[in-house]
Amino acid sequence: MRTQVCIIGGGPSGLLLSQLLDRAGIASVVLERQSRDRVLSRIRAGVLEYGSVGLLERAGVAERAHAEGLPHTGTYLAVQNEGFRIDFDALIGKRVMVYGQTEVTRDLYDARDRAGGTVIHGVAGTALHDLDTTAPFVTYTLDGTGHRIDCDFVAGCDGFHGPSRQAIPKDVLTEYERVYPFGWLGVLSETPPVSHELIYANHPRGFALASMRNANLSRYYIQAPVDDPLDKWTDAAFWDELRRRLPLDAADTLITGPSIEKSIAPLRSYVADPMRWGRLFLVGDAAHIVPPTGAKGLNLALSDVHYLHAGLVAHYADGSDAGLDAYSATALRRVWNAIRFSWWFTTTMHRFPGQTPFDQAIQDAELRHLQGSSTAQANLAENYVGLPY
Structure with a gap:
């Protein structure tokens, strides 16, 4: 098989890149190890930066997000069970949208189906060859048979x-x-969210987050040891601990119910440099990982797609490789900004092993400063809703 761009990975970044390339008349093939059902079963973040929404609009896949997503004009932070609001609209005139990654992926699959795009699931043994030449190729096995894709570039x-x-x-x-010395214990429940906006809570017992997927589906997290056995955390134990950490008014109105998904996720910050070697370009989690505090993971992957798509379009339309040559450095500047913000937000909101009363008091002072300073709030808002591409 021959194509212009071979895309390894059928998650949202790979599908979005394929969709954008198709709209520019550039051929691609997407290879995915898992089945489509398995890809669509992944529970992931649900906060889209304003730039990510714009990118979905450019790809022609934002209609359902605008119809069903929840625009958020602010967020709440809490310290010692008392909360305050960061008003994105008033501070910087921008907002985010809550729309689950699973739904983004579903919309992209539907778009690729309508366009007749090639997405091959169930591949095994994927290997990349001759990346430092002008004729790279990718091999894989499907149903016991070996295959080869010749291409110009690999994403x-x-x-x-x-x-x-x-x-x-x-x-x-x-x-x-x-690597951070704790994890996030997350619960998904078919209950109304406790707040119409996200609540990030710092508490001496540990961090908590109240979020949502829609008006009747809530996603809650509490900081917990990453090696805690899940059976230790019954639903009752989880809800009790969440109440202790949330602002008092939210704890009093929290509606609980049976969990329909429960897991503990580790937290890490990771960056690979460079994000390009030869004809290979890394995108998303292949090149960088951020802790989920601030919801930057999916958004960073989409910004990588923006830069790579622009570079590939210039290559095929104008014969210019300036965008491709600058891809790694350009993408990494935005990556490190997000890594810094996620690190700051994580270290400010979480309880660390060995943390002293002084350390907790510093966190409290940081959050109280945020509460009283519109300048500090504007800085947080700018980073949270997403720096420009």
């Missing part, structure tokens, strides 16, 4: 554990990482 949208980043020589790649 590695295959996540942290995929083969794309591993294809870059070790002496070329520099990796930066910080």
Whole structure:
């Protein structure tokens, strides 16, 4: 098989890149290890930056997001069970949208189906070859039969554990990482959200987050040891602990119910540099991981797609490789800004092992400063709704 761009990974970044390339007349093939049902069963973040919504609009896949998504003009922060609001609209005139990653992926699959796009599921043994030449190719196995795709470029949208980043020589790649000493215990419940906007809560017992997927589906998190057994956390134990950490008015009105999904996710900050080697371009989690505090993971992947798509369009339309040559440096500038913001938000809102009363008092003072300073709030709002591309 021959195509212009071989995309490894059928999550939202790979599908969005394929969709945008198709609208520019550039051929692509998407390879995905899992089945479509498995991809669509993943529970992921649901906060879209204003720039991400604009990118979905450009791809022609934002209609359902605008119809069913929840625009948020602010968010709440809490310290010691008392909350205050950051007003995005008043501070910077921009907002975010709550619309689940699963729904974004579903919309992109539907768009690729309508366009007759090629998305191949169930591939195994994917390997990248001759990336440092002008004739790269990708091999894989499907139903026991070997296949080869010749292409001009390879986009590695295959996540942290995929083969794309591993294809870059070790002496070329520099990796930066910080692993946080706790996880997020998350519960999904068919209950009305406790607040119409997200609540991020700092408490001496640990962090908590109240979020939502829609008007009748809530997503809640509490900080917990990453190696805690899930059976330790009965629904009753989870709800009791969440109440302790939320602002008092939210705790009093929290509606609980049976969990329909429960998991503990580790937190880390990770960056791979460079994000390009030869004809290979890394996108999203293949190149960077952020803690979920601030919901930057999906949004960073989509901004990578923006830069790579622009570079590929210029290459095929104008014969200019300036955008492709600058891809890694350009994308990494935005990545490091998000890494910094997510690190700051995580360290400000969480309880760390060995944390002293002084450390907690510093966190309290940081949040009280935010509460009283419109300048500090504007800085948070600017980063939260998304820096410009």
